[in-house]
Amino acid sequence: MGTTEDLYEVPDDRAVRLVRDAMDRTTADLPPLPDLAGAARAQGRRRKARVRAAIGGGVLAVAALGVAGAAALPVGNSGEKVSGVVNVAAPPSSSAPQPPVHIEPTPGESSMADLPVAERTRQENFQNQAVGVLQGLLPESVGTVQRTDLSVRLYQGTKDGKTFTIVFSVRPSGADHTDRPCLEVKGQVCKQATLPGGIRATAATAPINNGDVTETRLSFRYGKSSVSLAVSPHDASNTSAPVTNDQLLALAKAPAFLDLVKTADADPVEQEQTIVPGG
Incomplete structure (x- = not known):
């Protein structure tokens, strides 16, 4: 029957004891150190120490191979190890x-x-923040979205x-603001949809310049602000705005x-819109 000490000995302590016993057995086979003085005695001690270090190094190498094996396991797209041994995102x-x-202004x-x-x-x-959102939500045909240094509303x-x-643009416009109806005149095409919260939004595609190209616009009311998003054509190549209603x-x-x-409605980045009567 084992002793009380054996019953409560943890695996880590047992491993250390086995390694120590292996070191002692190996070094015990070495011939006894002659009764030398000075450098000779020191050399013998260094020899015995090197043997001990070699044994210890072998044990550490085995442990290192175990860690390396876990690290070499294939990983999924999320970065988790397939075996579940290592879970590093x-x-x-x-x-x-x-x-x-x-x-340039x-x-x-x-x-x-x-x-x-x-x-x-x-x-x-x-x-x-706007660049990140627009880049993710606008169609690929719009290309790479960048901000400009001229105006907070210009990209x-x-x-x-x-x-x-x-x-x-998310621009404060006062509580008395009313949306104008979208009229399908002069080639303009409109479409409406209801956003979350019952907000009514209007999108319109309309000819501009000489009528050869079109611009696409979105508008709706949110809180105390008028919200608009417009994509203009590329005039030099006579290419219409690459986005639909x-x-x-x-x-x-x-x-x-x-x-x-x-966010912009709660903390405006634009000045309040001024509506000119009859304008």
């Missing part, structure tokens, strides 16, 4: 905000560079060398877009 992918597209026009530093930083942070989409101006209405229903609108 893959680091989240993130990309740093890109610098804005510089647009016209004479007498102000830009974001004229804002106080704190306000400019706040607006740039909102732009970066660009670039695809195959063509640049499409994007205007995204249905695509903009689907974007408007997306939770990420509505969360962005909610």
Whole structure:
């Protein structure tokens, strides 16, 4: 029968004891150290120490092979080991905000560079959020979405060398604001949809310039703000805005877009809209 000490001995202690016994057995076979003095005695001790170190190193190597074997197991897309031995999540992918597209203001026009530093930083942070949302929700035909340094509401989409101006605005407009009906005149085509919360949104595609190209716009009311999103054509190549009414209405229903609108409605990044009577 084992002793009380044997019953309560943990596996780790037993392993250490076995390694120590193996070291002692191996070094016991070495010839006894001669009664030498000085450097000779030191050399003999170093020899015995090297043997002990070699044995210990072998044990550690076996342990290291076990760890290496677990690390070499195939991983799934989530970064989890298939065997469940190691569960290390893959680091989240993130990309740093890109610098804005510089647009030189016209004479007498102000830009974001004229804002106080704190306000400019706040607006740039909102732009970066907007870029992420718009990039994920607009169709691929719009291309890579970037912010500009001219206005918080001005963005660009670039695809195959063509640049499409994007205007995204969440602007306070007062409690008495009423939406105008979308009239299908002069080639304009309208479509409406109900967003979460019963919000009525309108999308319209209309000819602009000489009527050879079209612009697509989205508009609705949220809280105390007028919300609009417009994608313009690429004039140089005579290419219409590469987005449809249905695509903009689907974007408007997306939770990420509505969360962005909610943020801007609660903490506006634009000045309140002034409505001129009869305008």
